[in-house]
Amino acid sequence: MIAETIRRHRIPLATAGALAAGSALASIVLITQIGTIAGGVFAGTPHSMLWPAAASLVAMLALSAAAQTFQAHFGAAVISDLRSQLCARFMALDYARLMSNRERIAGALVVDVTRIAQMLLVLPQALFNALVALFCLAYLAWLSWPLLLVLAGFVVISVACALAILRRTEGFFARIREEEDSLFRHFRAIAEAKKELSMNAARAAHFSERVLGRAIRDNEVSLRAANRWLGYTEVWNMAIVYAAILSVAFMGRAYLGQDASQVARFVIASLFLIGPISGLIAAIRQVVAGMSSVRYLRTLGPAFSGPALAASIDPTRFAGWSRLSFRQVEYRYPGDADEFRFGPMDLELRRGEMVFVTGGNGSGKSTLSLLLTGMLAPSGGEVRVDGHALTATDLGDFRQLFTAVFADYWLFDDLLDRRGRSPPQAGIEALLHRLGLDRKVTATDGRLSTLDLSQGQRKRLALTQGYLEDSDIYLFDEWAADQDVEFRRCFYQELLPELKAAGKTLVVITHDDRYFDVADRVVRLEYGQVAADASAV
Numbered sequence: 001m002i003a004e005t006i007r008r009h010r011i012p013l014a015t016a017g018a019l020a021a022g023s024a025l026a027s028i029v030l031i032t033q034i035g036t037i038a039g040g041v042f043a044g045t046p047h048s049m050l051w052p053a054a055a056s057l058v059a060m061l062a063l064s065a066a067a068q069t070f071q072a073h074f075g076a077a078v079i080s081d082l083r084s085q086l087c088a089r090f091m092a093l094d095y096a097r098l099m100s101n102r103e104r105i106a107g108a109l110v111v112d113v114t115r116i117a118q119m120l121l122v123l124p125q126a127l128f129n130a131l132v133a134l135f136c137l138a139y140l141a142w143l144s145w146p147l148l149l150v151l152a153g154f155v156v157i158s159v160a161c162a163l164a165i166l167r168r169t170e171g172f173f174a175r176i177r178e179e180e181d182s183l184f185r186h187f188r189a190i191a192e193a194k195k196e197l198s199m200n201a202a203r204a205a206h207f208s209e210r211v212l213g214r215a216i217r218d219n220e221v222s223l224r225a226a227n228r229w230l231g232y233t234e235v236w237n238m239a240i241v242y243a244a245i246l247s248v249a250f251m252g253r254a255y256l257g258q259d260a261s262q263v264a265r266f267v268i269a270s271l272f273l274i275g276p277i278s279g280l281i282a283a284i285r286q287v288v289a290g291m292s293s294v295r296y297l298r299t300l301g302p303a304f305s306g307p308a309l310a311a312s313i314d315p316t317r318f319a320g321w322s323r324l325s326f327r328q329v330e331y332r333y334p335g336d337a338d339e340f341r342f343g344p345m346d347l348e349l350r351r352g353e354m355v356f357v358t359g360g361n362g363s364g365k366s367t368l369s370l371l372l373t374g375m376l377a378p379s380g381g382e383v384r385v386d387g388h389a390l391t392a393t394d395l396g397d398f399r400q401l402f403t404a405v406f407a408d409y410w411l412f413d414d415l416l417d418r419r420g421r422s423p424p425q426a427g428i429e430a431l432l433h434r435l436g437l438d439r440k441v442t443a444t445d446g447r448l449s450t451l452d453l454s455q456g457q458r459k460r461l462a463l464t465q466g467y468l469e470d471s472d473i474y475l476f477d478e479w480a481a482d483q484d485v486e487f488r489r490c491f492y493q494e495l496l497p498e499l500k501a502a503g504k505t506l507v508v509i510t511h512d513d514r515y516f517d518v519a520d521r522v523v524r525l526e527y528g529q530v531a532a533d534a535s536a537v
């Protein structure tokens with residue numbers, strides 16, 4: 001994914017790099033000119049050297065500013081590109097994997113994208129610094145080989161130390177990233193658990209001190225350790241640079257027999273190494289943090305390390321279905337402590353039927369609805385459409401048969417039909433009126449005026465969206481549970497029969513036994529098995 005992003009934005013990146021290299025060249029010319037003026041090794045007056053040096057300065061400034069422009073372009077493009085790619089990958093993840101990673105999504109899109117982008121952003125600057133350092137070293141070699149050898153010895157020590165510290169901090173950054181995810185989860189609780197926390201001071205104190213406070217403090221410890229080691233790298237490397245320059249001056253004068261002007265010019269040019277070297281050391285921070293995010297994203301699964309996923313959906317592929325069947329379908333939740341086992345289950349759903357599904361809490365009704373709609377792939381057995389056993393690659397097309405209002409449904413603030421268009425205004429208004437929402441909500445070009453409604457009203461809005469989708473199969477998971485008596489009656493005795501009359505197939509999870517007579521069949525589940533499957537009387 002990272003390589004793909006760099007490839008896509010190679011032109012601004014290469015341009016920023018080339019401009020940075022040009023600017024590095026101008027700055028090294030300037031350094032040599034400063035050295036020449038300071039050392040007095042030129043023909044004519046110092047004024048004759050001033051204009052060329054000023055020209056180098058202006059060139060360096062212009063090239064650096066241009067490099068920054070391309071760098072800013074590259075940085076912004078990389079952030080939005082990585083975000084789009086990550087969003088697409090999260091959206092393409094299958095339901096089971098997404099559910100087990102949902103706490104990590106916000107962190108990945110905010111923290112990891114920013115860290116990776118910052119790591120990529122330092123590339124042109126690091127190139128600039130590396131080139132200035134290299135040019136500087138070449139110039140130093142030209143000034144004096146023996147003195148350069150003294151300096152080079154220190155550079156080797158410095159690089160070796162930086163690499164060792166880099167390895168030392170990798171573990172800290174991995175831990176910091178894990179801790180940030182748990183912090184994000186606790187931050188969410190501040191808003192989402194507001195009511196529970198407000199009504200229980202002891203719980204609020206426990207959360208604030210023991211849960212949130214501890215997570216913040218743990219993260220502080222890891223941050224401190226990581227930054228301490230990175231700080232040591234900076235301090236140590238700067239000390240080495242100064243020690244190197246001191247040694248050059250000392251060795252040059254005391255042992256190597258270099259003349260004073262030679263050593264002075266070498267020392268002045270060496271001082272120009274400090275800027276690029278500290279820039280390179282600072283870049284290490286970004287690289288360590290960025291690489292920890294790359295490694296972290298890889299832990300989210302193969303979807304994050306391979307090429308972009310291409311999903312093409314054919315919504316009409318199963319449109320002519322007449323029979324859906326479960327053949328010995330089984331499902332085991334990963335890591336389920338109480339070892340709930342769904343199935344093996346045989347079940348059949350015929351086109352145009354209205355089936356009610358009932359059963360006690362934890363009997364497997366919601367699991368059945370997720371398997372039936374293709375949100376979960378069975379761990380064993382087959383789901384068949386008219387005898388065709390669905391494979392993992394069929395599920396995307398298969399899911400297009402359904403509209404479902406699950407217990408944990410999501411309400412969008414715009415209404416769309418199955419083709420992604422805004423439905424006609426008159427149709428929307430008629431539906432809002434039918435569902436008793438017309439005095440609460442209006443729609444303009446399909447956009448709803450508000451979602452701030454009661455639980456029951458929000459579910460009616462979810463049903464409005466469902467109607468507009470005009471799907472083959474409707475699944476409702478305890479839809480009527482939040483409705484008042486009149487709407488509950490309306491749902492079972494008017495809306496469901498109307499949908500059936502319009503040729504829809506209906507699967508209704510319900511405990512409302514007084515309306516069971518509306519169904520064609522009532523399926524009762526117990527412990528993940530069909531305990532009864534009978535025509536309603």
Ligand SMILES: Nc1ncnc2c1ncn2[C@@H]1O[C@H](COP(=O)(O)OP(=O)(O)OP(=O)(O)O)[C@@H](O)[C@H]1O
Binds near residue numbers: 334361363367
């Ligand atoms: N996300 C999950 N992870 C692990 N196990 C789960 C998960 N969801 C459900 N289960 C397991 O599956 C069992 C059946 O859950 P399911 O939600 O299908 O029951 P249900 O009949 O819909 O219950 P309810 O009437 O309470 O909504 C649960 O007892 C639990 O053991």
